[in-house]
Structure formats: structure tokens, C-alpha cells
Amino acid sequence: xxxxxxxxxxxxxxxxxxxxxxxxxxxxxxxxxxxxxxxxxxxxxxxxxxxxxxxxxxxxxxxxxxxxxxxxxxxxxxxxxxxxxxxxxxxxxxxxxxxxxxxxxxxxxxxxxxxx
Numbered sequence: 001x002x003x004x005x006x007x008x009x010x011x012x013x014x015x016x017x018x019x020x021x022x023x024x025x026x027x028x029x030x031x032x033x034x035x036x037x038x039x040x041x042x043x044x045x046x047x048x049x050x051x052x053x054x055x056x057x058x059x060x061x062x063x064x065x066x067x068x069x070x071x072x073x074x075x076x077x078x079x080x081x082x083x084x085x086x087x088x089x090x091x092x093x094x095x096x097x098x099x100x101x102x103x104x105x106x107x108x109x110x111x112x113x114x115x116x
Contacts, residue, residue, distance in 0.1 A: 040067045080105055 042060075045067040049058045080101035081093050088097075099115055102108040 038064060038067045039071055042067055045070070077101060077108065080108075 042063055046058065046063045049055055049063060049066065077098065078093070081097040084097040084100040084104070085091065085093050095115065102111045102115070
């Protein structure tokens with residue numbers, strides 16, 4: 001039988017059940033108190049959005065989504081550029097690695113010619 005551990009919120013086996021099973025450990029929270037949901041500064045993202053004359057209003061949710069999308073974009077292109085660096089037997093990213101990643105991956109076709 002399982003019983004609720006006092007004050008812990010985790011289940012553990014009661015003594016005398018005949019099993020040597022280890023007690024399950026309580027799960028760590030997915031986000032620590034005070035942890036940031038976005039790595040990019042939202043104030044900076046908001047300033048960039050407001051710099052566009054076509055944008056009149058931008059809610060906090062939109063700013064957060066734009067920041068998260070930018071993080072994912074940078075992560076993706078960095079990983080692809082790192083693969084190009086590894087093919088050259090290097091661990092350091094260089095500009096030519098970004099150029100190679102842009103040329104090699106169809107999703108980055110919109111960036112062709114921007115790094116000149």
C-alpha cells in the first residue's frame with residue numbers, strides 16, 4: 001500500500017509490504033521560483049517591435065512569443081552552423097559556417113544575401 005508522506009507530497013511504500021522497492025523521489029518543479037521564461041530581455045524585444053512604424057500595439061503575450069521565436073531561431077541556426085564547423089573539424093563558429101548553414105538548409109533561404 002502506498003501512503004502519502006507527511007508534508008512531502010510524495011508517495012512511499014509502507015513498511016511491512018515485503019518489497020525492497022526504493023521510495024519514489026518527489027519530482028523537481030519544472031521551473032524554479034524566479035526563473036525566467038525567456039532568455040532574451042523582453043524590454044529590448046518590445047523596443048525593437050515598437051521601432052517598426054507598421055506596429056501600433058503589441059501585447060505582452062505577443063512580445064513574449066516573438067522573444068521565444070527569436071530564441072528558437074537563433075538556437076536552430078547556431079546548431080546548423082555548428083554542424084558545418086564540425087565538418088571542417090573545428091569547434092569554433094565562424095561567419096562562413098553561418099553562410100554554409102544558410103545555403104544548406106532550405107528554411108534559411110530567406111537569409112541568402114543578408115550576411116554580405
